Amino acid sequence: MVFQSSPVTSSGTITTSGVLAVQHGGTGATTQEGAANGVLPPQTAGTNGYFLTTNGTTTSWGPITSPGSFPSGTSMLFVQAAPPTGWTLNVANNDAALRVSASGGGGVGGSMDFSVVFNTRTIPLVDHTHGVNQGSGHVHVYTRANSQNIQHGQQQGKQSANDGLSGNTTGAALVNLSVFSASQSGQTTGNTMDFNIQYVDVISCTKI
16 A cells, blocks of 8 residues: 555554455455455356366366266266166177277177076977998997887987997897997987076166
């Protein structure tokens, strides 16, 4: 504050009054809130919820942004029933497994549903044939009455064509049968295997 042409030359009292404006080093206000508003950037309804920020030279009001927020279009998995706020469900990704790929993510493939592959299923037995003189000493041993059909794989019920065979009998039973060329026909039911593994359902969502 500068006083010029004052009548006080040596000692005395000077009384001042009024409000000192900001441009003169004051706040331009008589209350704490008014003083703060006098020195802060202008406040309007559009700055509601903003915070005081700076660009290194000038202070201003700026919006609050969530740290680490995901950009629009980001895809993620969630272990919950419905997409969180701001995300949309990818309905095309359904009943599928996850595959780790070094060439990049986002690809899809396959045709069988997860719940179909990993379930209790019956594995059929595969038909096969024996060539002439296949293997060394390839022998199937049976005990049967001479009136019975020759079986290839007695427990599996496979019919065999006896293209070439030799055997010896004891009474009414064939004890030893060596098959040189036999082809089987018919298909029996295989073993039931349980692939029903445990799993956790997730949903695939994209950031709006």
